[in-house]
Amino acid sequence: MRLVTAREMGEMDQKTINEYGIPGLVLMENAGIRVVDVITGILGDPCGKTVAVFAGKGNNGGDGFVVARHLFNSGAEVHVFLAADHEQIKGDALVNLNIWRKMGQKVYSLTRDNDINLVRLVLMNADLVVDALYGTGFKGAVQERMAPVIEAINACGKPVVAVDIPSGLEADTGRVNGPCIRADHTVTFALAKLGLVLPSASEYVGQLHIVDISIPAAVTSEGESRRFYITKQLVRDWLPRRTGPEHKGDFGRVLVIGGSRGMSGAAVLAAQAAARTGAGLVTLGVPESIHDIAETKLTEVMTFPLPETEKGTLSRSSLDKILDHARRADVLALGPGLGTNNETAAVVKEILLRIEIPCVLDADGLNAMVGKTELFRVVKSDLVVTPHPGEMARLTGCSTGQIQNNRLNIATQKAVDWHSVVVLKGEGTTVAGPDGTLFINGTGNPGMASGGTGDVLTGVIAGLIAQGMQALYAAAAGVFLHGEAGDIAAREKGMAGLLASDLLENLPAVIKHIEET
Known part of the structure; x- marks a missing residue:
């Protein structure tokens, strides 16, 4: 199994978009659908289940909005928390946020200190949590105001599915420099990121799922990466x-x-x-x-x-x-x-x-x-x-x-x-x-x-x-x-x-x- 850095994966995404003409929105849609597939394998039929989705301001958050939409359409009660002001959302992520709003669904802000009380209340009644806060470009430590949110998710006792990478984990090094999501499942896209398989990441990644989001095989097989995870x-x-x-x-x-x-x-x-x-x-x-x-x-x-x-x-x-x-x-x-x-x-x-x-x-x-x-x-x-x-x-x-x-x-x-x-x-x-x-x-x-x-x-x-x-x-x-x-x-x-x-x-x-x- 080939391993890539965040930069290498980003270059593959851009080549897919610019040279093959597959829009970023399509990749984001496919990513969200594949995450929902994993969630369905955990919960069974989502209808009647309650899911809390935590989204950041980048494309990882955009994937989370797609997940929320498909779960809602399947009959789940979905609560979306946004770790940014709405005005900070750009590009494909904004498109999917606007779709969620046009469906008449609410987005809860995580910009104030007392927002953590609502987070804890929703987590008490949730059947599953989706982590789409930080993506593979994350380095260092999470924002101080997000630490209580991550700690509440880790303490809730509900299954946690991380989108692409657990928030707080560095994609290239597997290092954790502060609060980090302890996922039960991590759904990563196209290829495994190097940090996901390193020993330091094992307690945060949970079961790793590598899913296809329609990046051409010619793209994922080329490049400089000569790193591999040994498989059967x-x-x-x-x-x-x-x-x-x-x-x-x-x-x-x-x-x-x-x-x-x-x-x-x-x-x-x-x-x-x-x-x-x-x-x-x-x-x-x-x-x-x-x-x-x-x-x-x-x-x-x-x-x-x-x-x-x-x-x-x-x-x-x-x-x-x-x-x-x-x-x-x-x-x-x-x-x-x-x-x-x-x-x-x-x-x-x-x-x-x-x-x-x-x-x-x-x-x-x-x-x-x-x-x-x-x-x-x-x-x-x-x-x-x-x-x-x-x-x-x-x-x-x-x-x-x-x-x-x-x-x-x-x-x-x-x-x-x-x-x-x-x-x-x-x-x-x-x-x-x-x-x-x-x-x-x-x-x-x-x-x-x-x-x-x-x-x-x-x-x-x-x-x-x-x-x-x-x-x-x-x-x-x-x-x-x-x-x-x-x-x-x-x-x-x-x-x-x-x-x-x-x-x-x-x-x-x-x-x-x-x-x-």
Whole structure:
């Protein structure tokens, strides 16, 4: 699903009007009708229902007037509140306001302090509220006199439908700088606005509906936007197909290098995840002192021991053996549970400089590259780095807070700088490609904030690359599948106590469901 900024959407609107000759009034009419469709799905037949419509002075308010008219014509009792003087309404919005007036319907002003009393009275008796106060051009904080209105709407306990975007939410950033409508449903037009899918917006948007208002497909498909929200449709289109006859070699060979004394589980989880995602053959290399443990834990994954340091981490003498196995693999997953020994970190560096297959670098593999990220640019094949915010902070020299406050830009910038795919984990995991393409993920839940889930993601991405997926799409599909597996586990078992192994069990079913949807 393509994501756009407010400016990009505005340019599409203008191109539709100026080049295709579709009047703005037609777009506004279509927008209002689509909102009414969603409202009807919530209320059923509007006849006899009471609806409060809150409109601003711009085109968003004009959409609200259209909604009011169609609901009234369907038999609803509609109360329209206007957050401006009538003289401030211009253009297409004014046309629809005048139609409402000519129908003999009243408009209640929201320009005086005591108007809030009428608002509260109407909300008490309303069956549903329509928010058309502020549109996608809104930035900053709502007007002070509108704060009590928004607070009353949020407190009324009635379903709230936001037109295009919840009032008080910034369309480009998803930021909320003051009072903001907490919608149960948001009906946005033509394409989703970037801010609507960011984690900061999740508690305000509710269920997101993206509706067609007759903007030509040629307009919505062109332009500079390379931002996407990951959906089942996208993942289904990317996933490799099994048409038969095939054998295990046709689905790729994954090499996982990881583990250290006391941290065998991370490497084991990554290897199991690659196998659960569909890789044909998975091989795990670990320090020799934990090899028997790994071999005992794994049945479907091949294992081999590697020379180790006195502390039970990979030693320099393991390099040649790792590179030899890499020559027979299609992708390398490097890092889970390696430890932070200096000698082991040097091995990671050498592996990256010498391998010629795609690599998914995670956990202590990333820690080994702190202060050396310029080497990412010289990796000979596709590199996928998968930091959580703390790891990204160490790699970039920023604070974790700076990373979290500017996730999209930092992920995109570093993907370009490092010539790598960057998977910035956390709520709303962001996947950025070296060409500037950006994917935002919406699956997953707080229960997944537990040890081992990141190792599972590493294996999932590696397993998809092994089956022939491009690194960027494998990373985007991987975070979606990983989050969906976690969501199923949370529904079945709850978030408390959710384990990484619960995700492993769900991965095949998640893939099957997406393929069949």
